[in-house]
Amino acid sequence: MKSILCISRHSPYGNALAREALEAVLAAAAFEQNIALLLMDDGVWQLKDQQQPLAGIQKSVARNLSALEMFGIETVYAHQPSAHQRGLSAQAICIDTVQWLTDDQVRQLISQHDHLLSF
């Protein structure tokens, strides 16, 4: 089986890419594929706690992130320098399955996977 790394680089509510990236990850997990998710650049904002999407207008990205564990994705990777640059605290995040990675560790993660899906 080929392994896929999905890199999600967009903020949760500015456009639909964050949510549609998560839908692709959930679909791959549902098909029992080897898939991992890496949040970087503005994508780390998806981890912010206390998200308050507009009821009936926006679906919660935080809720989709927390669903990953049920689909067997026990770790969500996130780029620590992206969070640091944006002042996002590792304490103020919405899921507890995050593993923070340095630049080097991101490089390693990318090289460990057969395919990249970049959103």
Next chain:
Amino acid sequence: MKFTLVILGAPYGDSASQSALAFAQAALADGHSIYRLFFYADGVYNATRLAAPPQDEHDLPACWTQLIKQHQLDAVVCIAAALRRGVLDPTEAKRYQKSNDNLAPEFELSGLGQLIEASAVSDRVLTFGP
């Protein structure tokens, strides 16, 4: 090399669709094969047959349909992404009681499973997005 291309950008919205088209043309001209084109997110807008760009502009949707026909490419449009953006084939138009459909006949609506399956069998998966 066997490629799958994921297109996330609408025609004219950003350069993603044009870049993907140029890559596909170059790869095929160079003897590579394209296992699947997968249109997702705003990329589904590439599949409407109702686009009518001004005559002095590059007709990107027409270039896609021509390439797909010429090389008999498998062009899949994510059904969930397409339905919420109003890109419908006749079956879905009927199902949701819409007055018309607009999916160009060179494309097919299907699920994200088609992207997953394509990544399993392709040597490279390339994403073209904003």
